[in-house]
Amino acid sequence: SSAEPTAEDRSDGGVTDSPRKASTKQRFAKVLGSLTIDRDARRAETEERAMSSSSIKSMSSMTPMEKQQFAMLKQYPDMLLLFEVGYKYEFVNEAAQIAGKLLRIAVYEKGAFVKASIPVGVAATRHIRRLVDAGHKVGIIEQTETAALKAASASKNKLFTRKLTKVYTASTMAASSEMAPLTAPSDEATDATSAGTNDALSNVQSSGGAFLLAMRETRGTAGDRTVTCSLMAVSIATGHVIYDEFEDSGMRSELDTRLEHIRPVELLLPEPDTDGCLSSQSERILGLYTGAPGERGSG
Numbered sequence: 001s002s003a004e005p006t007a008e009d010r011s012d013g014g015v016t017d018s019p020r021k022a023s024t025k026q027r028f029a030k031v032l033g034s035l036t037i038d039r040d041a042r043r044a045e046t047e048e049r050a051m052s053s054s055s056i057k058s059m060s061s062m063t064p065m066e067k068q069q070f071a072m073l074k075q076y077p078d079m080l081l082l083f084e085v086g087y088k089y090e091f092v093n094e095a096a097q098i099a100g101k102l103l104r105i106a107v108y109e110k111g112a113f114v115k116a117s118i119p120v121g122v123a124a125t126r127h128i129r130r131l132v133d134a135g136h137k138v139g140i141i142e143q144t145e146t147a148a149l150k151a152a153s154a155s156k157n158k159l160f161t162r163k164l165t166k167v168y169t170a171s172t173m174a175a176s177s178e179m180a181p182l183t184a185p186s187d188e189a190t191d192a193t194s195a196g197t198n199d200a201l202s203n204v205q206s207s208g209g210a211f212l213l214a215m216r217e218t219r220g221t222a223g224d225r226t227v228t229c230s231l232m233a234v235s236i237a238t239g240h241v242i243y244d245e246f247e248d249s250g251m252r253s254e255l256d257t258r259l260e261h262i263r264p265v266e267l268l269l270p271e272p273d274t275d276g277c278l279s280s281q282s283e284r285i286l287g288l289y290t291g292a293p294g295e296r297g298s299g
Contacts, residue, residue: 064159066112072141076164079139080131082124083162089124089140091116102134103127132168140166171212171266172236211235211242213264215286216276225250227279233262252285259289 062070069083069092080098082089091099096116100107107116118127131138142165215231226249233242242262248254267286270277278286 062112068159068162069113072162072164076139078137079167080136081139081141082118082128083141084120084143085117087120088117089120098136099127099131102130128168129173132170132173135170138168139164140168142166169266171210171234171264173210210237210265211262212266212268213259213262214268215278215282216270217278217282218276219279225279225281227282229255229282230276231258233264250281252281255282256285259285264289
């Protein structure tokens with residue numbers, strides 16, 4: 001039998017294209033492919049500039065607004081910052097690139113920086129939650145003056161003052177009234193070994209609470225893998241507190257059991273090589289439960 005005609009030899013109706021029509025389709029495909037390549041190249045170039053320090057102009061060539069944003073980026077390097085500018089939040093440079101990919105929003109060049117933006121309001125809460133769910137600590141830089149007050153003040157021709165007003169992490173997200181409703185706080189702390197612990201955990205988890213866990217340990221003599229662990233878990237959304245102190249073997253089975261019940265979303269741990277710092281065995285067990293990044297504190 002004769003060979004089946006290919007897609008290039010026929011139209012949708014199964015009729016073979018004329019040589020002129022086939023040539024036109026080929027030229028169109030080449031142009032379309034070229035436009036796609038150019039678009040992807042421009043996007044990659046923008047991303048590269050956003051991640052490069054060369055994309056930032058010198059301070060002398062920045063506008064007052066850009067200088068303000070640049071100073072805050074240096075002040076809070078561990079946060080993904082959203083700057084309130086009128087009726088929108090702006091992401092700047094690396095934050096803009098991260099937001100562009102996670103939120104699927106446009107990234108563009110403006111002045112000294114590469115930026116992205118989202119509207120202020122209910123839509124912003126959904127975007128913030130997606131950023132936190134991806135493991136980022138999100139900081140909100142808000143205008144501390146309204147346009148009306150600014151117009152009536154002696155500084156009406158000066159830049160709006162802005163400051164960090166909110167910080168969202170995995171454990172604090174539900175505690176915000178904009179993000180989720182609060183439940184009545186617990187009046188008493190709960191011992192992690194008490195009979196009511198499982199009920200307390202169920203209540204917290206069903207109400208949307210998420211635990212921030214702080215932990216330290218005391219080691220025995222050299223060569224002894226037994227440790228004394230002290231931990232406290234707090235649900236900021238509900239006010240529940242769980243605490244415990246216990247001895248554990250080298251397998252850290254006691255720690256594993258408690259983490260299985262508490263399921264922390266965020267950790268507060270001592271700095272390495274400081275009083276109360278964790279052993280490698282404990283860090284390995286914690287690593288199995290850390291879906292969100294931990295914070296290193298002073299213990």
